[in-house]
Amino acid sequence: MAWERELSELRRRQEMALQMGGPEAVARQHEQEKLTARERIDLLADPDSFKEFGILAGRGSYKENELVDFTPKGEVHGFCMIDGRKIVVSAGDFTVRGGSGSGSGGLGAEPSPTRRALEWRLPYVRLLDASGGSVRGFSELGRTYLPDGNVWSQFDVELLQQVPVVSTVLGSVAGLPAINACLCHFNVMVRGTAQLFPGGPPVVKAALGLDLAKDELGGAHLHTALSGTVDNPADSEEEAVEQVRLFLSYMPSSSDELPPRWAAEEPGLPGSALRDLVPEDRRQAFDPHRLIEAVVDVGSFFEIGPLYGRSRVVGLARVDGWPVGLMANNPAHLGGSTDVAAGSKVIKLMELCDRFNLPLISFADEPGFFVGPDAERSGIERAGARLVATVCRSTMPWITFVIGRLYGVAGQCQHRPSGMFRRYAWPSARWGSMHIVGGASAAYRRVIESAPDPEAKREEIEAELEAVASPFRTAEATAQDIIDPAETRSVLVEFVHDAQRVLAAQAGFSNLPYLP
Secondary structure, three states: OOOHHHHHHHHHHHHHHHOOOOHHHHHHHHHOOOOOHHHHHHHHOOOOOOEEEOOOOEEEEEEOOEEEEEEEOOEEEEEEEEOOEEEEEEEEOOOOHHHOOOOOOOOOOOOOHHHHHHHHOOOEEEEEOOOOOOOHHHHHHOOOOOOOOHHHHHHHHHHHHHOOEEEEEOOEEOOHHHHHOOOOOEEEEEOOOOEEOOOOHHHHHHHHOOOOOHHHHHEHHHHHHOOOOOOEEEOOHHHHHHHHHHHHHOOOOOOOOOOOOOOOOOOOOOHHHHHHOOOOOOOOOOOHHHHHHOOOOOOOOEEEOOOOOOOEEEEEEEEOOEEEEEEEEOOOOHHHOEOHHHHHHHHHHHHHHHHHOOOEEEEEEEOOEOOOHHHHHHOHHHHHHHHHHHHHHOOOOEEEEEEEEEEHHHHHOOOOOOOOEEEEEOOOOEEEOOOHHHHHHHHOHHHHHHOOOHHHHHHHHHHHHHHHOOHHHHHHHHOOOEOOHHHHHHHHHHHHHHHHHHHHHHOOOOOOOOOO
C-alpha cells in the first residue's frame, strides 16, 4: 500500500492525542466528579457527528528524528451537530496542563475555532475547564510576552454580532477563559465542581492576603445570584449541556436567518385562568410563571437568569411553534420594580431578540424604577438611561400587555414609538407618571396639611384620582385597546405570525451592538 508508513504514523499520532493527559490525569478528572473534554463533547453532540480539527497540534519529543512522546494541546476543537444543525465546539482539556494556553501558533497556523465559526456562520459552544496562562509557559518559551491576546479575542467579540455563542463553566476557569465565559449570549455553570475568577486562590492570597477556597471565591452560588456574571446554574454537567442544547433550539444558526419553527402546542393552562391572575388587592402578589404558562406553548418556557434580578422574569419560549423572547415583571420581588440587576437582564434579552430575529413579548406590571439609597448607590439613573436608549434603538417586533401597573420612566420602557410595536391592556391595568398613593401626598401636600382632618382629605383626593385613573378613561381619549385577559393567547398568536414577515425583512440588521 502506498504511503503505508505515513498513514501508520498518522494513526499513531491521532491515538496519542486521544489519550489526552494520560490515564492518571484522566483518573484525577473523574475523581473530582468531572468529565473529560471528549466525554463532554459526546454529551453535547448528536451521536457520531463530532468531526475534530487540529488533533495533531501539541508538543512532540523526538529521539533521532522519531517521535517518542507527545503532549496534545489543552483544548479539543471541532464541528458537530445539535438537533441536526452544525455548530463549532471548543472544549478545555484540564487533563493537559490544567487546560492552560500554550504559545503555539504563528505563521502558517490554522484558523482558530472562533474564526471558523465566524467565517462559516455557525453557532459556537465553549465547554470551559481551563486555568488560563501559566508561568510554566515562560520557561518553555524562553521569555515573557506583552499581553496581546486581543489578536484572538477580536473574533470572540465579532462572533457576538453574527452567531449564537454559548459558554459553559465546568471546572475551575481563570484568566482569559474566565472572560470568554462571559463573551457569549448565554452561559451556565455547574454547582460545586465549577468556579470562575480572573485569578484563583493562590493569586488572591498573594495579592490580598486572603485565604479563600475556590468555591467561596467564585462558585455558582455567587455568580448566578449575586454578581449576575453567569445566567443559569446546573446541578450536573449533563444538565448544563442539556441547557446548552435547549438554548440553541430557540436560535437561528446566524443573525442572517430566522430561528427554526417547532411543532405548535397549546398552552398548559386555559386562557380563562388569566381573568383571576391579578388580585384586586394590589398588596397581594401573583406568580408571573402562571401567566406565562397560560400563553406560551406547553413546556416551552426556558428561563434565563432565574436567581439574579428577580423582579423581572425573562427567557425564551414558543408561541404556536415560533421562538420568542419573553419578559414579565415579578411582583413577588421588590414589588416588581426595575432595579439595576433586572434592567440589565431586560437589556440583554432585547439585544438577543434584536440580533437573532425573535419577536419580544412583555407582560408589564411596572411600579417604576427601584428607589432608595441602595438604588442610588447602584447607579439606577444611568441604568435607566441605558434601558431607555436600548428600547428606542431596538427594531424587533414587540408586543406589550399591560396587565397591572405602568408608572414613570420604567413604564415608558415598556413602549416603543416606532417599528412593529403593539400594546394591549387588561381591565386590571393602571398607569401614569407615578402612583396615586404617595403622589397625591406630594402634589397636594399644602391642601392636605391645611385641612381640618388631613388624613380624611388625603383619602378624598386619592379617591377622586382613582376614578380618573380608570383605563377606560384613557381608552376614550387615546383608543388604547383593552382586552379580556382570556383573549391574550389568541392576540399573541396572531402577532407572532405577522411578525415573521417583518423579521425576514430585518434579518442581518440590528441597531443594538451585542455587549456582554
